[in-house]
Amino acid sequence: VLAISPLIAAAIGEREFIFGEVQLTYNGAAFTMLGGGIVAMIVGVLSYQHMKDRPGVSFWSDIVNAFKGELGSITSPKTDGLFISFEGGEGSGKSTQSKLLKEWFENEGKSVVLSREPGGTDLGKNLRKILLDNDTGDISPRSEALLYAADRAHHVYSLIRPALERGDVVITDRYFDSSIAYQGAGRILSPNEVARINRWATESLFPTLTIILDQPADIGLSRIKSADRLESESIDFHNRVRQEFLQLAAVDPERYLVIDARKPVIEIHQEITSRIIEISKKR
Structure with missing residues (x-):
């Protein structure tokens, strides 16, 4: 040439x-x-x-982490199943949408595991009580981040990875992006450090798709009748959480789908299933 x-x-x-x-x-x-x-x-x-020889890792994740000098730390072992996580602020409808998505997959003939964090395992239920119960009182930000990482490590080891290896669809209401947003940005720790801890805890198991249900923090908080430890935090805390979720999505659009949580429930569900159909065609 x-x-x-x-x-x-x-x-x-x-x-x-x-x-x-x-x-x-x-x-x-x-x-x-x-x-x-x-x-x-x-x-x-x-x-x-x-x-492309790095299954589970999007192109933009490769680029961003290459600049950070962390490229080798995020290689995810290949699994046969589909892994979807729901993220977003309080009262954004994650539980509703995760249940609707489970029903949709089951109607498609798929075997589905629906879980949540914290609390997706027996150990996780005990950790959930410690982390979210108002009676627990103050926990140092670093201790809180490590407790969430411990719950996540056991969740992946005992439930998520075995299900993916069987070829199941796994849907989880929150995953490690929540720690990056809540403990990294909300608690004003370093989001990069929190992310690194959680990559280690999960053996770099990244979701195939992360759905962020976004809305102003005050709208979601107004829907809550009995607030737990995190829900009781200040509006500034929750605004930082929201902005961190949006920032994560902005630098890696291949893995994230951001949807306005104020839309009608069925419209949100249709946007989610449309994206999943698109992803499935490429697998």
């Missing part, structure tokens, strides 16, 4: 384009470089699709 580029440039020669009072002049070299760039981009995209 490089050998014939001068011939192509010479054949094109100099061209002038007039748009009203604006006159643009381009030579063959400029056109040749533009064409070469387009071809290189197409070849790069096709090569990535054929050579």
Whole structure:
């Protein structure tokens, strides 16, 4: 290609384009470089699709973590099942949508495991009481983050990964993005450090799709009748949580689906299933 580029440039020669009072002049070299760039981009995209050897890790996660020097730490072992997590602030409808999605998958003939964090296992139920019961009182932010990571590690080990290896669909109401948002941003720890702890705890098991049900924090909190430890935090805390969820989604659109939680329940469900159908076609 490089050998014939001068011939192509010479054949094109100099061209002038007039748009009203604006006159643009381009030579063959400029056109040749533009064409070469387009071809290189197409070849790069096709090569990535054929050579992607990091199942469970999106392209944007690769890029972001490469800049952080953490690329090797996020390789996820391949599993046969589909792993979907629901995230978002309080009162956003995660439980409702996760149950609707379970029914949809079962109507499609799939075996589905529906779980939640914390509390998806017997150990998790005990940790959930400690973490969310108002009687627990204050917990240091780092202790809280580690307790959530402990619950998550056991959840993955005893329930999520075995189900995925069987080829089941796993749906969880919250996963490690909640720790990044609540403990990382809400508690003003380092979101990157919290993320690193949770990658280790889960052996870098990333969801196939993370659905973030987004709405202003005050709307969700107004729906809660009896607030737990986290729900009782200040509006500033919950605003930081919301912004961190949105930031996570913005840097990795391949893995996240952000939906306005104020939409009608059935409309949200249809958006979710449409995205899942799209993902399933690529698997």
